Amino acid sequence: EIVLTQSPATLSLSPGERATLSCRASQSVSSYLAWYQQKPGQAPRLLIYDASNRATGIPARFSGSGSGTDFTLTISSLEPEDFAVYYCQQRSNWPPEYTFGQGTKLEIK
Amino acid sequence: QLQLQESGPGLVKPSETLSLTCTVSGGSISSSSYYWGWIRQPPGKGLEWIGSIYYSGSTYYNPSLKSRVTISVDTSKNQFSLKLSSVTAADTAVYYCARGPKAGTPLDYWGQGTLVTVSS
Numbered sequence: 001e002i003v004l005t006q007s008p009a010t011l012s013l014s015p016g017e018r019a020t021l022s023c024r025a026s027q028s029v030s031s032y033l034a035w036y037q038q039k040p041g042q043a044p045r046l047l048i049y050d051a052s053n054r055a056t057g058i059p060a061r062f063s064g065s066g067s068g069t070d071f072t073l074t075i076s077s078l079e080p081e082d083f084a085v086y087y088c089q090q091r092s093n094w095p096p097e098y099t100f101g102q103g104t105k106l107e108i109k
Numbered sequence: 110q111l112q113l114q115e116s117g118p119g120l121v122k123p124s125e126t127l128s129l130t131c132t133v134s135g136g137s138i139s140s141s142s143y144y145w146g147w148i149r150q151p152p153g154k155g156l157e158w159i160g161s162i163y164y165s166g167s168t169y170y171n172p173s174l175k176s177r178v179t180i181s182v183d184t185s186k187n188q189f190s191l192k193l194s195s196v197t198a199a200d201t202a203v204y205y206c207a208r209g210p211k212a213g214t215p216l217d218y219w220g221q222g223t224l225v226t227v228s229s
Binding site for chain 1: 144146148155156157158161169171172205209211213214215216217219220221222
């Protein structure tokens, strides 16, 4: 089973600052990694798939990078609506099993 | 626009079976391109994948829950369902249904989620 470890657990920043969130896999997942944003009372929203591809309608300030075991989600300049919890996720090729990281809470400083 | 909607009881007694249905609209559950899955989130905690199903009926379960989970599909109603047996308070969570491309990593469409509380 692949374990995803996110860091930090909590990130305190101000609007306009740059946010860098990390996700590390216990073994290589190639580029098969996704990122989600979740706000209170809402379902997760897909931001990034295949490590670096923005999902439909996602602003350009969100970017993803990495491959193998180390991945990064970057928000170039934080908007007030970006403060939320972020999860990374991978899917094994076969059988198709999904795992999530434990999440990073991005809070207003 | 694809939409998924969970439905089912919001309260289940300990030791009983939790049953939820996900209704898909704006697209066909019989597409050969997607898996349809269940994910849950205990209050204040992270996301846990429960299992997925293909339109043909092939199922894939989280090994940690496999002994208690059954997922089924009804293509005539464009629905898929979750049954979780022998529930305890630890199964209290928001339950989401979602779609995942067969050839891809992510879960690209999600239902709004439904809170299921296990309590007597």
